[in-house]
Amino acid sequence: MEPATSPLLTDLYQITMIQAYLDHGDTQNAVFELFVRGLPARRGFLLAAGLDQALDFLENLRFSPVEIAWLDRTGKFNAKLIDYLHNFRFTGDIDAMPEGTAFFANEPILRVTAPLPQAQFVESRLINILHYQTLVAAKAARSVLAAPNKLLVDFGLRRAHGAEAGLMAARASYIAGFAGTATVLAGENFGIPLYGTMAHSFIEAFDDETAAFEAFARAHPGNVVLLLDTYDTELAARKVVALAPTLKAAGITIRGVRLDSGDLIALAKSVRGILDQGGLKAVTIFVSGGLDEDSLLAFARANAPIDGIGIGTSLTTSADVPSLDCVYKLQDYAGTARRKRSEKKATWPGRKQVWRRYGTDGRMAGDLITLESHDKAGEPLIHPVMRGGRRLAPSPSLDEIRRHAKHELERLPEALRRLEPGAGYSVEVADDLVKLAAEVDARLQARAWPGAKT
Amino acid sequence: MEPATSPLLTDLYQITMIQAYLDHGDTQNAVFELFVRGLPARRGFLLAAGLDQALDFLENLRFSPVEIAWLDRTGKFNAKLIDYLHNFRFTGDIDAMPEGTAFFANEPILRVTAPLPQAQFVESRLINILHYQTLVAAKAARSVLAAPNKLLVDFGLRRAHGAEAGLMAARASYIAGFAGTATVLAGENFGIPLYGTMAHSFIEAFDDETAAFEAFARAHPGNVVLLLDTYDTELAARKVVALAPTLKAAGITIRGVRLDSGDLIALAKSVRGILDQGGLKAVTIFVSGGLDEDSLLAFARANAPIDGIGIGTSLTTSADVPSLDCVYKLQDYAGTARRKRSEKKATWPGRKQVWRRYGTDGRMAGDLITLESHDKAGEPLIHPVMRGGRRLAPSPSLDEIRRHAKHELERLPEALRRLEPGAGYSVEVADDLVKLAAEVDARLQARAWPGAKT
Numbered sequence: 001m002e003p004a005t006s007p008l009l010t011d012l013y014q015i016t017m018i019q020a021y022l023d024h025g026d027t028q029n030a031v032f033e034l035f036v037r038g039l040p041a042r043r044g045f046l047l048a049a050g051l052d053q054a055l056d057f058l059e060n061l062r063f064s065p066v067e068i069a070w071l072d073r074t075g076k077f078n079a080k081l082i083d084y085l086h087n088f089r090f091t092g093d094i095d096a097m098p099e100g101t102a103f104f105a106n107e108p109i110l111r112v113t114a115p116l117p118q119a120q121f122v123e124s125r126l127i128n129i130l131h132y133q134t135l136v137a138a139k140a141a142r143s144v145l146a147a148p149n150k151l152l153v154d155f156g157l158r159r160a161h162g163a164e165a166g167l168m169a170a171r172a173s174y175i176a177g178f179a180g181t182a183t184v185l186a187g188e189n190f191g192i193p194l195y196g197t198m199a200h201s202f203i204e205a206f207d208d209e210t211a212a213f214e215a216f217a218r219a220h221p222g223n224v225v226l227l228l229d230t231y232d233t234e235l236a237a238r239k240v241v242a243l244a245p246t247l248k249a250a251g252i253t254i255r256g257v258r259l260d261s262g263d264l265i266a267l268a269k270s271v272r273g274i275l276d277q278g279g280l281k282a283v284t285i286f287v288s289g290g291l292d293e294d295s296l297l298a299f300a301r302a303n304a305p306i307d308g309i310g311i312g313t314s315l316t317t318s319a320d321v322p323s324l325d326c327v328y329k330l331q332d333y334a335g336t337a338r339r340k341r342s343e344k345k346a347t348w349p350g351r352k353q354v355w356r357r358y359g360t361d362g363r364m365a366g367d368l369i370t371l372e373s374h375d376k377a378g379e380p381l382i383h384p385v386m387r388g389g390r391r392l393a394p395s396p397s398l399d400e401i402r403r404h405a406k407h408e409l410e411r412l413p414e415a416l417r418r419l420e421p422g423a424g425y426s427v428e429v430a431d432d433l434v435k436l437a438a439e440v441d442a443r444l445q446a447r448a449w450p451g452a453k454t
Numbered sequence: 455m456e457p458a459t460s461p462l463l464t465d466l467y468q469i470t471m472i473q474a475y476l477d478h479g480d481t482q483n484a485v486f487e488l489f490v491r492g493l494p495a496r497r498g499f500l501l502a503a504g505l506d507q508a509l510d511f512l513e514n515l516r517f518s519p520v521e522i523a524w525l526d527r528t529g530k531f532n533a534k535l536i537d538y539l540h541n542f543r544f545t546g547d548i549d550a551m552p553e554g555t556a557f558f559a560n561e562p563i564l565r566v567t568a569p570l571p572q573a574q575f576v577e578s579r580l581i582n583i584l585h586y587q588t589l590v591a592a593k594a595a596r597s598v599l600a601a602p603n604k605l606l607v608d609f610g611l612r613r614a615h616g617a618e619a620g621l622m623a624a625r626a627s628y629i630a631g632f633a634g635t636a637t638v639l640a641g642e643n644f645g646i647p648l649y650g651t652m653a654h655s656f657i658e659a660f661d662d663e664t665a666a667f668e669a670f671a672r673a674h675p676g677n678v679v680l681l682l683d684t685y686d687t688e689l690a691a692r693k694v695v696a697l698a699p700t701l702k703a704a705g706i707t708i709r710g711v712r713l714d715s716g717d718l719i720a721l722a723k724s725v726r727g728i729l730d731q732g733g734l735k736a737v738t739i740f741v742s743g744g745l746d747e748d749s750l751l752a753f754a755r756a757n758a759p760i761d762g763i764g765i766g767t768s769l770t771t772s773a774d775v776p777s778l779d780c781v782y783k784l785q786d787y788a789g790t791a792r793r794k795r796s797e798k799k800a801t802w803p804g805r806k807q808v809w810r811r812y813g814t815d816g817r818m819a820g821d822l823i824t825l826e827s828h829d830k831a832g833e834p835l836i837h838p839v840m841r842g843g844r845r846l847a848p849s850p851s852l853d854e855i856r857r858h859a860k861h862e863l864e865r866l867p868e869a870l871r872r873l874e875p876g877a878g879y880s881v882e883v884a885d886d887l888v889k890l891a892a893e894v895d896a897r898l899q900a901r902a903w904p905g906a907k908t
Contacts, residue, residue, distance in 0.1 A: 004457065
């Protein structure tokens with residue numbers, strides 16, 4: 001069974017709750033919003049990503065007869081629920097920030113308006129889809145900001161957490177500005193440019209390193225990038241210089257070399273020297289091996305002659321921040337605003353809009369979170385994308401999303417473009433929201449148990 | 455396109471290298487081993503997991519005509535490679551540690567012996583499968599050791615990194631000793647016990663908390679677990695006490711309550727008191743909300759009256775250690791041992807076995823890594839599981855794997871059973887391996903460039 005398309009990829013309580021809602025007749029419209037409760041210290045902003053996959057999920061949501069029969073056999077559900085699932089579809093509305101939009105804590109990036117059983121059910125997978133791509137897009141943006149003029153490539157499939165993570169990390173990092181990925185399926189699925197060279201095992205399989213270089217070059221004359229650090233990096237660079245005339249005679253140009261271990265700054269400098277002295281000034285240097293955005297900043301500060309960088313595990317696992325406090329909360333049911341008041345987890349009720357102001361320099365100057373009905377107070381970030389379970393328009397292309405993200409990164413305040421964001425960003429909550437929250441609390445209080453703590 | 459079953463879920467260089475191998479006639483048998491280079495500070499041991507999915511991948515590996523046509527259209531590959539892919543299958547041998555086996559740094563958990571193009575190609579997805587489940591099994595084992603007598607449940611689908619991670623985290627944590635998961639698909643796919651209660655949104659959708667409790671109880675009379683912390687936890691506990699007689703009259707027993715926020719130790723104690731005073735001594739207390747193995751240890755130290763724990767994001771992202779340095783390295787090609795010598799990444803060559811000794815107390819006393827041909831030196835951990843691309847026997851059941859993991863945890867030295875493992879575990883490298891590594895180095899040296907650094 002493929003996990004990515006099964007409606008059973010959900011938490012048990014979602015189905016349990018549907019049953020209770022049906023039994024109790026609670027099928028009126030509910031409003032849920034998805035947002036991140038707080039930003040981690042090393043994330044000055046986030047980049048929304050994954051909406052296209054979220055909409056695919058909603059449009060294709062249905063239970064197969066086999067899945068329904070299995071649920072029935074568990075004995076956990078009543079006949080009414082089982083019957084209901086046969087025609088279960090998502091028929092609701094979605095409003096969302098476009099993919100690639102920079103956003104901050106407590107700003108909804110997606111709103112679901114749908115009959116309560118539907119709106120409740122989609123929670124687990126919606127978070128699962130949007131959380132991961134947003135996490136990786138935000139992580140990738142840090143590398144893009146740290147090395148704006150370098151070729152950045154996602155190398156992280158192998159240690160990504162499973163198949164879908166490997167694929168979607170390629171998409172999310174491309175949105176954030178990476179040049180491409182090594183993950184072939186991301187080329188096939190999304191048209192993302194593919195990059196790749198050779199592994200150490202290729203070199204080791206030959207008895208002679210130069211023979212390995214030559215065999216590879218002759219097999220791939222159009223894309224010769226040679227891996228230098230299997231045995232001795234500088235020695236390998238000299239072998240490349242010595243091999244170049246032979247290849248040139250065969251009409252083959254060496255495009256680049258890759259370094260995957262050791263002191264990459266020092267090695268890049270010495271290899272650059274060897275290549276330049278050998279007349280290979282056009283050969284580029286690509287590095288990889290346990291790198292992250294901090295490495296990129298160190299390369300830039302050392303003025304290392306590095307042209308491209310493969311970033312793997314740190315990107316696809318978002319190693320320093322492997323999760324965001326991304327939640328999906330009920331804001332309104334049957335026309336009445338709702339609010340959770342749990343300790344440190346209280347939420348703002350109602351249907352919301354986020355307005356963004358810009359300074360005279362074109363940079364983002366502050367956001368205001370309001371009720372949806374609030375007067376215009378800047379550029380609105382949340383837009384309708386689905387009505388009645390159908391997309392209002394085809395999703396933007398990945399390159400359109402990527403251009404939007406690029407524009408967003410350009411408009412970020414300078415403080416947020418640093419790897420250690422100092423000053424925060426102003427996100428204000430409008431009076432209408434504060435007032436509504438107080439009203440919800442007062443209503444709850446009035447209904448509370450006699451003698452309740454206040 | 456479903457990522458989990460496409461052969462295109464690989465790194466571009468794997469296909470690039472196949473083409474070069476074919477062009478150069480390098481199709482003899484290669485031996486690759488998969489291992490973890492070093493253990494993170496907070497992991498005293500790891501638990502092998504994911505072998506069953508790895509074998510599924512190998513048995514089902516093939517390119518569809520559509521995938522081959524797409525690869526052809528990229529223009530990156532020659533006709534020989536494209537032709538070769540039509541009949542590409544994995545026809546090799548696999549030797550591996552059984553799932554649930556405790557292992558340590560540099561110990562191979564899987565060996566591939568196959569024609570070089572095949573053995574090379576499977577690298578990316580084999581690591582992707584085995585790395586993640588092993589990562590989560592090792593993380594889950596820490597909670598099992600910290601709270602041996604508690605009901606532990608995986609709640610982490612939503613912030614797992616994508617669909618497959620959500621599903622496989624349930625499998626890996628069940629192997630390590632969790633009681634079950636909230637992820638429904640893991641019940642359907644693997645028969646893992648399912649757990650679930652209700653969300654805050656369920657409570658909020660009702661105008662009255664008691665009404666929400668009662669509606670839920672009537673809809674699920676067989677599994678009534680009520681969530682207490684939506685507004686005021688202690689107040690909600692009193693509502694549960696007040697509601698119990700009404701439910702009892704209807705033949706419904708409240709099984710448990712769940713707390714998801716606040717000071718869980720203090721709240722568990724006060725809620726326990728309220729329930730006990732209200733005659734609900736049999737009602738269990740289940741907690742959740744940002745918990746990890748350190749929380750569990752704190753609960754135990756405080757003697758908190760907590761019966762079960764839902765562990766989410768920290769488990770499924772292995773938050774403190776979101777990746778392992780898991781690699782897949784060429785050890786032998788065409789009957790000659792191979793070795794990478796990159797700085798800090800040198801590997802031991804050849805086909806290996808891991809032997810484990812036990813003390814008189816039955817606990818693990820030390821491992822020895824040797825060549826496969828070494829004399830018996832303890833219990834061998836690596837066993838044949840696939841020959842000629844086919845499993846030698848059906849894989850063990852998940853419950854058999856779980857029993858094996860339980861036995862392994864029982865046999866761990868006491869120092870490794872702590873969350874902050876102090877003393878390490880003895881893993882020795884046998885003389886035959888050291889000698890072979892020296893021979894490989896001497897051979898490489900002899901072929902090196904004149905004037906090479908030594």
